[in-house]
Amino acid sequence: MTRPVLICGAGIAGLWAALKLAPRKVVLLTGSPLGEGAASGWAQGGVAAALAEDDTPALHTNDTLTAGAGLVEVEAARALAEGAAAEVAELAALGAPFEREGETWSLSREAAHSRHRVARVKGDGAGAAIMATLIEAVRRADHIEIRGGWKAVSLLGDAQACAGAIALSPDGRTEAINADATILAMGGAGGLFALTTTPAGAQGQAMVMAARLGATVQDPEFVQFHPTALNAGLDPAPLCTEALRGEGATLIDRTGHRFMKAVHADAELAPRDVVARAVHRQNATGKGAYLDCRTAIGDAFPNEFPAVFAACQKAGIDPRIEPIPVAPTAHYHMGGVKADVDGRTDVPGLYAIGECASTGLHGANRLASNSLAEGLVSAARVARLFSSPLTGEGDRCASRGGVGDPSKLGARRASLLPPRRSAASLLPHQGEGETLGELPPHALQSLRQAMSRHCGVERSESGLTALKSLICDLRAEHGDADALIAADFIVTGALNRCESRGGHFRTDCPQTATKALHTRLTLNDLTLAQTGAQRYQTPAE
Numbered sequence: 001m002t003r004p005v006l007i008c009g010a011g012i013a014g015l016w017a018a019l020k021l022a023p024r025k026v027v028l029l030t031g032s033p034l035g036e037g038a039a040s041g042w043a044q045g046g047v048a049a050a051l052a053e054d055d056t057p058a059l060h061t062n063d064t065l066t067a068g069a070g071l072v073e074v075e076a077a078r079a080l081a082e083g084a085a086a087e088v089a090e091l092a093a094l095g096a097p098f099e100r101e102g103e104t105w106s107l108s109r110e111a112a113h114s115r116h117r118v119a120r121v122k123g124d125g126a127g128a129a130i131m132a133t134l135i136e137a138v139r140r141a142d143h144i145e146i147r148g149g150w151k152a153v154s155l156l157g158d159a160q161a162c163a164g165a166i167a168l169s170p171d172g173r174t175e176a177i178n179a180d181a182t183i184l185a186m187g188g189a190g191g192l193f194a195l196t197t198t199p200a201g202a203q204g205q206a207m208v209m210a211a212r213l214g215a216t217v218q219d220p221e222f223v224q225f226h227p228t229a230l231n232a233g234l235d236p237a238p239l240c241t242e243a244l245r246g247e248g249a250t251l252i253d254r255t256g257h258r259f260m261k262a263v264h265a266d267a268e269l270a271p272r273d274v275v276a277r278a279v280h281r282q283n284a285t286g287k288g289a290y291l292d293c294r295t296a297i298g299d300a301f302p303n304e305f306p307a308v309f310a311a312c313q314k315a316g317i318d319p320r321i322e323p324i325p326v327a328p329t330a331h332y333h334m335g336g337v338k339a340d341v342d343g344r345t346d347v348p349g350l351y352a353i354g355e356c357a358s359t360g361l362h363g364a365n366r367l368a369s370n371s372l373a374e375g376l377v378s379a380a381r382v383a384r385l386f387s388s389p390l391t392g393e394g395d396r397c398a399s400r401g402g403v404g405d406p407s408k409l410g411a412r413r414a415s416l417l418p419p420r421r422s423a424a425s426l427l428p429h430q431g432e433g434e435t436l437g438e439l440p441p442h443a444l445q446s447l448r449q450a451m452s453r454h455c456g457v458e459r460s461e462s463g464l465t466a467l468k469s470l471i472c473d474l475r476a477e478h479g480d481a482d483a484l485i486a487a488d489f490i491v492t493g494a495l496n497r498c499e500s501r502g503g504h505f506r507t508d509c510p511q512t513a514t515k516a517l518h519t520r521l522t523l524n525d526l527t528l529a530q531t532g533a534q535r536y537q538t539p540a541e
Contacts, residue, residue, distance in 0.1 A: 002025070002180060003164075003178050003179050003180045004024070004025040004026055004027045004145070004179055004180065005021055005024055005025070005026050005027070005179060005180060005181045005182075005183065005386060006026075006027050006029070006164055006165060006177055006179035006181070006182045006183065007026060007027070007028050007029065007183045007185055008029045008031075008151075008152040008165060008182065008183065008184050008185060008186055008206070009029070009030075009031060009184065009185035009186040009187060009206070009354070009356070010028060010029075010030040010031065010034055010138075010185075011131075011185060011187055011354060011355075011375065012127075012130060012131065012134065012354070012372055012375035012376065012379075013185040013353045013354030013355075013374075013375035013376075013378055013379045014028065014183070014185035014186075014353075014354070014379070015028075015131070015134040015135065015137075015138050015379075016087075016091075016134060016375065016376055016379035016380065017183055017185065017353060017379035017380075017382055017383050018138055018141070018144050019134070019137055019138060019141060019144075020379060020380055020383030020384075021143070021383045021386055022141065022143045023143050024143065024386055025143055025145070026143055026144045026145065027145045027147060027177060027179065028138070028144055028145065028146050028147060029147045029150045029151055029152050029165070029167055029177075030146065030147060030148050030149060030150065030151075031149075031150075031151040031152075031186065031201070032149060032151075032199075032201070033148050033149050034135055034138075034139075034146060034148050035131060035132075035135050046098075046108060046118040046119050046120035046121065046126035046243075046369055046372065047084065047087075047088050047091075047118065047119045047126065047130075047369060047372045047373050047376065048060065048084065048110075048113070048117050048118050048119075048367065048368070048369035048370050048372075048373045049084035049085045049087075049088045049117060049119055049373060050081060050084070050085055050115075050117055051085050051088065051105045051107060051117060051119060052105065052107055052115055052116055052117060054115060055115040055116075055117050057078070057081035057082045057085075058081070059114055059115060060080075060081035060084070060115075060117060061074070061077045061078050061080075061081040061082075062114075063112060063113055063114050063367055064077040064080065064081065064361070064362075064367045064370060065077055065363075066112065067112045067271050067272075067363070067365050067366070067367040068362060068363020068364055068365055068366075068367070068502065069273075069363055069364035069365050069501050069502035069512070069516070070363065070364065070501065070512075070516030071219065071222075071360065071363035071364045071501070071502070071516050071518060072360060072361065072362070072363035073359065073360025073361065073363075075341055075360075076341050076359040076360045076361040077361060079341045079361075079377065079381070080361055080370065080373055080374060080377050083376075083377040083380065083381070084373040084376065084377055087373070087376035087377055087380055088119050088373075088376070091130065091133065091376065094133055094134075094137055095133045095136070095137075096121070096129060096130050096133040097121055097122075097129055097133075098119045098120065098121055098126075099119075099120055099121060099122070105119055106120065107119060107120070108120050108243045108246050108247075109246045109269075110242045110243060110245075110246050110269070110368035110369055111242055111245065111246075111266070111268075111269045111270060111271060111272055111275065111368050112266075112269070112270070112271045112272075112367055112368065113367070113368065113369075118243065118246075118368070118369045120243065122304075122306060126372065127372065128307070130372065147167065147169075148170075149169070149170035150167045150168065150169055150170065151167065151168055152165040152166070152167055152168075152184075152186070152205075152209065153165075153166055153167065153168045153174070153205075153209075154166040154209060154212070155182065155209050155210070155212065155213045155350065156176060156178065157213060157347075157349065157350075158213065158214065159213060159214030159347060160348070161347065161348040161349045161350075162181075162182045162213055162347050162348070162349040162350035163178055163179070163182075163349065164176065164177045164178040164179040164182055165177055165179070165182055165209075179349075180349070181349055181350075181351060181386065182349060182350050182351065183343065183351045183352070183353060183382060184206040184209070184210060184337060184350070184351065184352040184353070184356050184357070185206075185352075185353050185354045185356065185375075185379075186202075186205055186206035186356045187199070187202045187206075187354065187355050187356055188202050188204070188332060188333035188336070188355040188356065189202060189203060189204035189207070189223070189330075189333045189486055189490065190202050190223075190236075190330040190331060190332070190333070191203040191448075191483075192204060192330070192447065192448060192451050192483060192486060192487050192490070193223075193329070193330035193448055193451045193452045193455075193456070194235075194445075194448040194449045194451070194452040194453075195229070195237055195327065195328075195329040195330060195452050195456075196235075196236050196237065196329055196330040196331070197226055197229050197236055197237055197238070197239045197329050197330070197331045198236060198330065198331065198332075199236065200235070200236065203482060203483040203486055204220075204333070204336075204356075204482070204483070204485075204486025204487070204489070204490070205482045205486070206336065206337055206352060206356035207220065207335075207336050207337055207356065207486055207489060208482045208485040208486050208489075209482075210337040210345060210347065210350060210352065211337075211485070211489070211522060211523045212523065213347050213350065214346075214347055214522070215337055215338065215345045215346055215347045215350065215522075216337075216338040216345075216346055216520050216521070216522055217335065217336070217337060217338065217358075217489050217520070217521045217522070218335055218336065218337075218338035218358035218360075218518055218519065218520050218521075219334060219335035219336075219358050219364075219493065219518055219519050220333075220335035220336070220486075220489040220490045220492075220493040220519065220521065221335065221490055221491075221493030221494040221496075221497050221504050221519060222333075222334035222335050222362075222363075222364050222365075222493075222502060222503045222504055223330055223332070223333055223334070223335075223455075223490065223503055223504075224272060224273070224276075224330075224331050224332040224333070224334060224362075224365065224366050224503045225272075225273075225276040225280075225328040225329060225330055225331060225456065225457050225503065226239060226242075226272065226276070226328060226329055226331035226332075227242075227251075227272055227275035227276040227278075227279045227326070227328050228240040228242070228244070228245070228251075228275075228279070228291050228324075228326040228328075229326060229327055229328070229329040229331075230308075230311055230312065230315060230317075230324060230325070230326065231283070231289075231325040231326050231327035232315035232316075232317070232325065234311075234314075234315065237327070237329045238307075238308070238311030238312075238314075238315075239308075239311075239331070240291055240308050240311075240324055240326055241305065241307075241308060242272075242368050242369075243305070244291060244293055244296070244297065244305065244308065245268040245269060245291075246269065247296050247297060247304075248295070248296030248297075249268070249291055249292060249293040249296045249297060250267075250268055250291075250292045250296070251268050251275070251278075251279065251289060251290070251291060251292070251326075252289075252290050252292045252323060253282055253287040253288050253289065253290070254287060254288040254290075256292075259278060259282060259287075259289075260275065260278060263275075263278045264278075271365055272365060272366070272368065272503075273364075273365045273502050273503045273505070276328035276457050276503075277328075277457055277458065277505060279326060279327065279328050280327070280328050280456075280457040280458065283327055288325070289325070289326050289327065290323035290324060290325055290326065291319075291323060291324040291326045292323045292324075293319050293320075293323075293324065294319075294320065294321065294322075294323070297319070297320075298320055299320055301319050301320050312324060328456075328457050330452070330456075332355065332362075332366055332371060333355055333356075334358065334362040334363065334364065334365070334366055334502075334503060335358050335489075335490070335493065335519075336352065336355065336356045336357050336358040337352035337356055337357050337358060338358055338520065339351065339352040339353070339357040339358065339359050340359060341359055341378075341381060342381045342382055342384075342385055343357065343378055343381065343382035343385075344385075351382050353375070353378035353379055353382050354374060354375045354378055354379070355371065355374075355375075357378065359378070360518070361374055362374075363502060364501045364502020364503055364504060364516075365502035365503050366503075438481060438482070438483070439474070439478055439481045439483050439484065440478070443474055443477070443478055444483060446470070446474070447470070447471070447474060447483060447484070447487060450466075450467050450470050451467065451487060451490075451491075453467075454466060454467040455467055455487075455490060455491055455494055457505065458505050458506075458507050459494055459504070459505065459506050459507065460506060460507045460508045461495065461506070461508050462508075464491055464494050464495045465495070467487075467491050468488075468491050468492070468495065471484055471487055471488050471491060475488075485523075485526070488526050489521060489526065492521060492525065492526060493519045493521060494506075496519060497519060499511060499512055499513040500512055501513070501516065
C-alpha cells in the first residue's frame, strides 16, 4: 500500500505543495495551529512575478542574479522567473485578492527590481491574504490530513533514505509517521536572533533535522537583515515593508538628512544588504535612522498600508505626521538544506522547499519578494514529481539513472522507497525537564542576544569566535538542541567565509573574493571545527 507524502510545515510552500499533490494522500504537520507561526502570513510586499507588459522572465532572472552577489545559480533563478506568473494567476483564481486595475495587475516596485513586478494585496497584506486563501482550500481538500499543532522533531531513516518523521503532538506525545516522501517546508532561522521580523519559533530546525540524516547544509552564513523594521522594542519587530520605499518613502537621520543618496546610486532602493548596513551604521553612530513616509504616503497610510500603520499605532507612532524609527533585523535565511530546483536533497526520499531550502536561488542576497514566489514555484515543482501514483518520483529517478527497460521500473522504484527504520536513533538530546529538542528559555535568550551582537549585519573573527565559544558552552550544558546546532552551522559558515559578500559582511575582511564559492557543511564539519581538527579559510567548493 502506498504510504502518504509527509509535509512538515504549513507556510505558503507547505500549503501550496499539499494542494498541488492531489490526489496523493498527504499528511500535513502544521507545527503551530494552522494559520499561526508561519512567517508567510507576515510577509507584506507580495509575490515577485513578470506580470507587467514591459516585463519578462529574462529581466526577472537578471535582477535575481544581480542582487545575489555572484552566488545565484542561473537554473534556480530561471525556474523561479519562468514559473512565478502562472502560480500567481492560479492563486488568484483560487481566491487570493491580488490588487488589479481593471484587467491589469496592480504591481509594486521594490529594491533592486528593474520593473514593477510585485503582485500585492492592500499595500502590505499579501502574506496574510494568501495564507487565508490557502488555509481555506486546504481545509476543504479531502486528500490532506491536517495535524494541527503537530511538529516534526526528527526524521526517520539514515543517509541511504528518509522514511518519514517523528512528530510531537500538542499534548507532548510522539508518533512515528512513515511516508513515501518527506517534504521539509519549515521556514528559516530568524528566531535565533534577538532582533527578528520572523516567528520566534523559526530556529533552523529543518536544517538540523536534515543534517542529522546526512544531508548537506549550504550557505548557512547568509542571513538577510531587513533594513526597515520598526525600532520600538517589540519582539518580533514589526516589518515596515520595502513597498513604502518603492512608493517614495525616504530614509533620514535625526536632522532630516537623506543618508542613502551618498551610499548608493539607487539610494533607498539599493540592494537590501547595502541599505541594512547603512541603517545599522546610522544607529550605531547615534545619528539615527528613520523612514519618512509623510510626503510619499501621508494621509493615505491607514488604507494603503494598514498592517504597518497598525504596528506604528501600537508603538505610539503616527507615520502620517512623524518619521518611523527603523533598524535592520534578521528577516530571511538564504542558506539551508541543499536542494535542487525540484526540492531534491542529497538524501533519497527527503525534499526541501521554501525558505528552509538552499537551491542557490537567492545567492548571497535575496531579491525582494522572491520569497513568496519561491514558496509557490518550489511547491509546484516538487508536487509535479509526484503527479500520479504511476509517474511519481521513483520513475523519474529511474529514468535519470539510465534504466531504460520499462520492466525494471517497478523494481527500481521499490528499491527507492525509504525503508522503515527505528525512530529513536535520530532524536535530539533532551535534558531533564527540557522540551524535546528545545533550549530552556534563559539559554535561548542568551543565544539570541549573542547571535544579534556577533553574527548580525556586521561580523568579525573575534566576535564570531566568542559566539562559537558560547555555543560550545551551551552544548556542553544542554546537549545538541536544534537551536544550538543551527546556530553552529551559521557561525561556522561565517567564520569560514573570510570575505564580505551580500548579506555576510566581515569588518575584518571587507573585500569580496574574486571567485564566488558556496559553503557546504555537514554535521561532521561542525564536529571537526568543535575539536579544532579543521579550520576553513575559504568557502568549500
